[in-house]
Amino acid sequence: MTPAAAPPVLNRPSPPSVEDIMRMMPLGRYSVQARVGMGGMGTVFRGTQLSLGRPVAIKVLRLSDGYDYAFEDRFRREAKAMAQLSHPNIVAIYDYGHLGSEFLYFVMEFVDGMDMGEIMRQGRMTTDLALQLIPQICQALEYAHSKGIVHRDIKPANFILTRQGEIKVTDFGLAKNFVKTPTMVTETHMVMGTPEYASPEQYDMQREVDHRADIYAVGVMAYQMLTGALPRGSWLPPSQLRPSLDARIDGILTRAMIQDRAQRYQSITDMRRALEAILVPPPSQLLQPVAPVAKPKSASHRILLLEDDLLVRYLLRHTLEWAKHEVHETGDGKETLRLYREAMQKGQPYDLVILDLTIPDGMCGRETMMHLRRIDPQILAIVSSGYRDDPVMKDSAAYGFTAALPKPYQREALIQLVNSVLAVGSKKTA
Numbered sequence: 001m002t003p004a005a006a007p008p009v010l011n012r013p014s015p016p017s018v019e020d021i022m023r024m025m026p027l028g029r030y031s032v033q034a035r036v037g038m039g040g041m042g043t044v045f046r047g048t049q050l051s052l053g054r055p056v057a058i059k060v061l062r063l064s065d066g067y068d069y070a071f072e073d074r075f076r077r078e079a080k081a082m083a084q085l086s087h088p089n090i091v092a093i094y095d096y097g098h099l100g101s102e103f104l105y106f107v108m109e110f111v112d113g114m115d116m117g118e119i120m121r122q123g124r125m126t127t128d129l130a131l132q133l134i135p136q137i138c139q140a141l142e143y144a145h146s147k148g149i150v151h152r153d154i155k156p157a158n159f160i161l162t163r164q165g166e167i168k169v170t171d172f173g174l175a176k177n178f179v180k181t182p183t184m185v186t187e188t189h190m191v192m193g194t195p196e197y198a199s200p201e202q203y204d205m206q207r208e209v210d211h212r213a214d215i216y217a218v219g220v221m222a223y224q225m226l227t228g229a230l231p232r233g234s235w236l237p238p239s240q241l242r243p244s245l246d247a248r249i250d251g252i253l254t255r256a257m258i259q260d261r262a263q264r265y266q267s268i269t270d271m272r273r274a275l276e277a278i279l280v281p282p283p284s285q286l287l288q289p290v291a292p293v294a295k296p297k298s299a300s301h302r303i304l305l306l307e308d309d310l311l312v313r314y315l316l317r318h319t320l321e322w323a324k325h326e327v328h329e330t331g332d333g334k335e336t337l338r339l340y341r342e343a344m345q346k347g348q349p350y351d352l353v354i355l356d357l358t359i360p361d362g363m364c365g366r367e368t369m370m371h372l373r374r375i376d377p378q379i380l381a382i383v384s385s386g387y388r389d390d391p392v393m394k395d396s397a398a399y400g401f402t403a404a405l406p407k408p409y410q411r412e413a414l415i416q417l418v419n420s421v422l423a424v425g426s427k428k429t430a
Contacts, residue, residue, distance in 0.1 A: 016103065021105075026097075047110075059108065063101075091111060093108045109168075111170070115158070125225055152202075226253075306355045313331065
């Protein structure tokens with residue numbers, strides 16, 4: 001018996017190089033530095049818009065890669081959809097066109113950050129961070145929906161967390177104006193979207209798809225952000241997987257993911273408000289006295305924090321604020337110097353500074369400390385680093401620091417060290 005022939009192997013052309021794109025790019029408009037990403041919707045390059053000197057991301061699609069799936073139409077649709085949207089949580093688009101007869105391209109805002117899929121793969125998505133980001137995600141989609149645009153491919157990889165702590169929605173390649181063309185199915189009857197996050201109606205060739213598909217996907221993604229798992233099969237309520245979660249969140253996500261879209265939230269605004277009602281106490285509660293156990297014995301201290309890693313900075317700030325301290329944060333040594341100097345001039349000096357020893361793209365903690373000691377010889381400062389063998393970490397006092405904080409650290413150890421250093425400072429000024 002003759003064995004069945006193996007299916008033919010499709011040899012797709014290699015993605016274009018930086019040099020390829022530079023040769024085809026309109027003269028004098030953009031320079032291209034590096035390829036930064038590849039996916040089903042094209043290749044992304046980091047570049048510069050020469051007329052304004054601003055960094056940009058340049059997305060390129062080879063036309064021959066997409067004939068079977070109407071990629072050219074989807075690519076053009078993404079450019080037009082994003083061009084209608086101007087919102088701080090949505091990646092802005094600047095330009096669009098053809099590169100010769102082989103490629104399409106569009107130029108968009110370059111976002112310095114990491115996509116949420118990668119953050120979760122690295123185990124860095126904490127419950128607190130997820131609860132901070134989900135309302136931002138809802139706000140971005142509220143705006144898109146208000147313009148008649150449904151994203152249709154909500155998933156962690158399409159949300160970038162910037163170094164400033166903002167969420168940016170990208171990849172509107174599957175977006176459609178659901179007011180004008182309320183269908184999810186292409187002319188070739190291919191269902192679009194990512195299976196893990198796609199709503200039930202996206203698999204029904206006869207049903208129209210609207211913004212409620214995005215609500216379903218946000219529910220799935222929020223569940224994953226909060227629990228680390230996808231809600232498959234007979235999934236458990238989030239609070240059973242994460243006992244620290246408010247059980248009321250279970251009902252919000254359950255409603256967002258109801259199979260019958262008529263029973264879901266009918267707008268992403270409703271979902272966001274339900275979540276914020278849990279996260280933000282009403283004004284009447286804010287006026288009530290705080291339980292004696294949680295009330296600090298003395299007034300909070302002012303702490304200036306220099307940390308370039310966004311997630312580490314968030315966790316530091318959240319822990320210090322939990323301990324009732326007032327925290328101001330920066331990601332650059334020069335900004336730290338400016339804030340410290342201004343505080344001194346206003347007569348509101350910081351009680352403590354925490355400096356990250358290593359800042360790859362700016363003034364490091366050691367250099368920053370040298371300048372701070374000239375501004376304030378009595379400064380209290382903690383140096384923080386994962387390089388425990390660094391001379392500054394081994395003998396922090398020789399460099400003017402009061403103490404060293406090795407990374408990684410536990411919340412209790414951080415609070416204990418900070419309180420000890422502040423206590424020493426209080427004794428010096430007493």
